[in-house]
Amino acid sequence: MDEQTHPYGPSVARLIEEFAQMPGIGRKSAERLAQYVVNMKKSSAASLIQAIDSVKRSIRRCEVCHALTEKEQCDICSDSRRDRTLVCVVEQPKDVISLEASGAFPGTYHVLHGSLSPLNGIGPEKLTINSLIKRIEADGVTELVMATNPTLEGDGTALYISNLLENRGVRITRLARGIASGSVLEFANKEMLADALRGRQAF
Amino acid sequence: MSTDSRKTEGLVIRQVDFSETSRVVTMFTRDFGKISVLAKGAKRLKSSFEAAIDLLTRCEIVFLHKPTSSLDILTEARLLERFRASAHDVNVYYAGLYVAELLGSCSEEFDPYPRWYDAAVTTLSRLQSESDFRLIVLRFELFTLAEMGLLPEFEACQCGRPVMDNQDRWSLWVQQGVLLCSQCRQSEMSTRPLTGGVITLLRRLSQTEIADDFTPAPTIQQLKSIRHLMTALISQTLDQRPKMLAYLKY
Numbered sequence: 001m002d003e004q005t006h007p008y009g010p011s012v013a014r015l016i017e018e019f020a021q022m023p024g025i026g027r028k029s030a031e032r033l034a035q036y037v038v039n040m041k042k043s044s045a046a047s048l049i050q051a052i053d054s055v056k057r058s059i060r061r062c063e064v065c066h067a068l069t070e071k072e073q074c075d076i077c078s079d080s081r082r083d084r085t086l087v088c089v090v091e092q093p094k095d096v097i098s099l100e101a102s103g104a105f106p107g108t109y110h111v112l113h114g115s116l117s118p119l120n121g122i123g124p125e126k127l128t129i130n131s132l133i134k135r136i137e138a139d140g141v142t143e144l145v146m147a148t149n150p151t152l153e154g155d156g157t158a159l160y161i162s163n164l165l166e167n168r169g170v171r172i173t174r175l176a177r178g179i180a181s182g183s184v185l186e187f188a189n190k191e192m193l194a195d196a197l198r199g200r201q202a203f
Numbered sequence: 204m205s206t207d208s209r210k211t212e213g214l215v216i217r218q219v220d221f222s223e224t225s226r227v228v229t230m231f232t233r234d235f236g237k238i239s240v241l242a243k244g245a246k247r248l249k250s251s252f253e254a255a256i257d258l259l260t261r262c263e264i265v266f267l268h269k270p271t272s273s274l275d276i277l278t279e280a281r282l283l284e285r286f287r288a289s290a291h292d293v294n295v296y297y298a299g300l301y302v303a304e305l306l307g308s309c310s311e312e313f314d315p316y317p318r319w320y321d322a323a324v325t326t327l328s329r330l331q332s333e334s335d336f337r338l339i340v341l342r343f344e345l346f347t348l349a350e351m352g353l354l355p356e357f358e359a360c361q362c363g364r365p366v367m368d369n370q371d372r373w374s375l376w377v378q379q380g381v382l383l384c385s386q387c388r389q390s391e392m393s394t395r396p397l398t399g400g401v402i403t404l405l406r407r408l409s410q411t412e413i414a415d416d417f418t419p420a421p422t423i424q425q426l427k428s429i430r431h432l433m434t435a436l437i438s439q440t441l442d443q444r445p446k447m448l449a450y451l452k453y
Contacts, residue, residue, distance in 0.1 A: 023223045118450050119217065119300055152258040156288060156296040163293045191254045191282055 012038060064135065066111040066128045068093045076100070076108055083107045088145040089132065089161065091115050091154065099147060107145070110135065115148060116157040124160060132161070136170060146174040210265045211235055212283065214323060215256050216303040220246070228256050228277060230264065231306040231323065236315040240266045240277040252280040259286035259299050261324060286327050294452055298336040301447035302326055305347050308441050319350045322413045337426060337453055338408070338419070344433050345409040353380060353440055357406035360384035366402045373397045377435045395432045401425050405432075426453060 006013040012034055019030035037045060061067070062074035069075070076082055076096070086107030090096055096109045112127040135141065146161065148154035162172045178196025179188050188196075213232035221227045226245040231237050244250050255262040256277075265279040288296035302323055310316065326343040330336055348354040355375060359365045364384045366373065374383045374394035382402065388394055404421055411417040421429070430453045438444045 118297065118446055119304055121446070123450070152260075152286060152288070152296070152299075156293070156300075159288055159290065159296055160293045163291075189254065189282065191285060 008038065061111075065096075065109045066093075066113060066131065067096050067109060084139045085142045086145070087132075087135070087139075087141050087143070088147050089158075090147045091149055091157070095147065105145075107143075112148070112157065115151075115153040116160055117153050127157070129161060129164070133164070136165070136168070141170060143171040143173060146172060148174075150175075150177050207268050208265060208278070209235065209268050210263070212261065212263050213238070214303070214306070214320070214327070215258055215260050215262070216307045218242075218245075218256065218258065226256070227274065229307060231303075231310065231320060232264070232315070233317050233320040234315055235313055237307065237310045237312050238266070238275060239312065240264075241274040242277040242280070245277075252277070254285065255280035255282040257285065259303060259327060260284065261286075261327075284328075287331055289331070292336070294336050295330050297447055297450040298330050298340050299327060301340060301445065301451060302330075302343060304445050304447050305343070305437070308445065309347055309351055316350055319347065322346045322350075325413050336451075337430075338421075340451070341429060341433060342408055342411070342413055342417075344437055345405070346413055348436060348440065349409060351440060353436070354409060355380040355382060355436070357382065357402050357409065360387055362387050366406075367399050373399060373402060375432060377432075377439055380436070395435055397428060397432065398425075401428050401432075405429060 006016065015034045015037060016027070016030045019025050019033045020027055022030075025033070037048075040048075058070045059068050060070070062069045062077055063072050064077040065074060067074045067076070071078070083106050087110050088099060088105055088107055089110045089112060090099065091112050091114060093111050093113075096111060099105055099109070110128070110132050112129065112132075114122055114127055116122060116124060116127065136144075144161070144165070146158035148158045158174055165172060176199050177192075178199055179185065179192055185193070211232045211234040213230035215228055216231050216237075217229040219227045221241060224246045225241060225243045227239055228242050228245070229237065229239045242250075242252055242256055245252050245256055254260070255264075260282060261284040263279075263281045263283055264277060267276040267278060269275055286299050288299060306319075306323055310319075322343060326339055329339045333339060345354060357366065360373070360383055361381050362384065364386075366382065372385050374385075374388045374392075374396055375381070376383055376388075376392050376394050378393060382397075383392070383394060404419060404425060407417070407419065434444065434448055437448075
């Protein structure tokens with residue numbers, strides 16, 4: 001069967017194409033989803049369309065931290081109990097969700113929407129670094145926790161920001177790295193062990 | 204379709220997401236030159252490649268080479284060394300990426316340059332351990348041009364007049380890669396001005412093995428002059444200005 005056509009007609013072929021664009025959805029899964037939509041009640045299909053439309057209309061970036069929200073400010077930024085002088089810098093909005101799930105962070109967040117990747121054409125101007133600098137001055141931020149990914153680009157981004165904030169009186173820390181709790185040394189790779197040894201702390 | 208398993212050592216110079224969990228990784232290897240391999244499941248936390256395929260990591264790899272045009276498959280990667288940029292100077296990070304850009308842009312797939320690979324490994328190691336990145340990068344650029352067969356002769360003008368270590372005005376005809384004395388230079392030639400002292404320094408930098416210690420102390424003016432020249436020569440080689448030069452601060 002031609003990928004551009006379908007026995008039911010071009011509208012189903014188009015739907016399959018759209019589903020196949022989604023992450024984790026291959027051609028077979030796209031066909032199954034399209035079949036499901038074909039068999040849906042009209043009211044359920046309308047509800048799905050409305051849900052997608054609503055998300056696309058209402059989701060925006062928080063004006064303070066650039067996480068995704070339906071309001072001008074996200075729940076974390078508008079929560080008066082959160083410490084605004086402590087800011088955790090992350091690459092993506094989904095990182096905020098992961099860190100919040102830990103329940104261990106009392107401060108607020110700042111989402112960069114990427115990492116510094118000059119070889120791929122992503123320079124500092126494409127991230128929300130200027131907004132972070134303004135926020136540090138406006139909110140009297142005293143500590144930035146760099147929670148960028150532990151990759152070369154993530155570390156490079158953290159390094160760029162820490163260089164930028166040198167002599168501004170902001171304490172810059174980064175997430176600890178090394179052996180995962182509950183694992184055993186035998187299965188840790190040498191990189192994990194080296195990180196753990198470098199970041200050892202008093203007992 | 205037959206495939207054969209190949210083992211070598213390489214540096215990761217580029218990676219692009221291929222699917223939710225897989226990546227296409229471009230490596231500059233010691234035995235096969237530049238290769239692109241599909242690393243299935245590389246983005247999973249418990250991937251068999253662990254941290255081995257982050258940018259600029261040096262690792263030992265096994266890959267399945269396919270004789271057709273389809274991508275080779277990475278089957279094993281063992282981390283040998285990870286590039287750690289200095290905690291104080293972002294230029295070291297940029298310099299490391301510049302090494303990756305040169306390796307990627309100046310090479311063709313399956314065209315091995317073992318000496319160039321060794322020079323890149325030494326350069327990355329020096330960037331992490333020494334305080335001034337500028338001469339380290341310059342030496343790698345000169346080595347790259349030499350490996351490409353595009354390094355100009357820094358001995359004499361094309362007319363035979365030898366370069367003396369003094370303030371005489373010399374020029375380098377970038378397009379042809381030849382030195383010109385003031386009498387041979389013509390106005391229609393696109394040239395870069397150089398002093399005898401700068402040419403002598405370039406000659407010594409290019410003749411010293413990258414692994415050898417050589418720490419001259421050029422003046423700021425000499426460094427600027429060399430930087431302009433190297434940018435012109437590398438841009439001429441690549442047919443475009445390298446991206447990373449916009450970030451490196453000299």
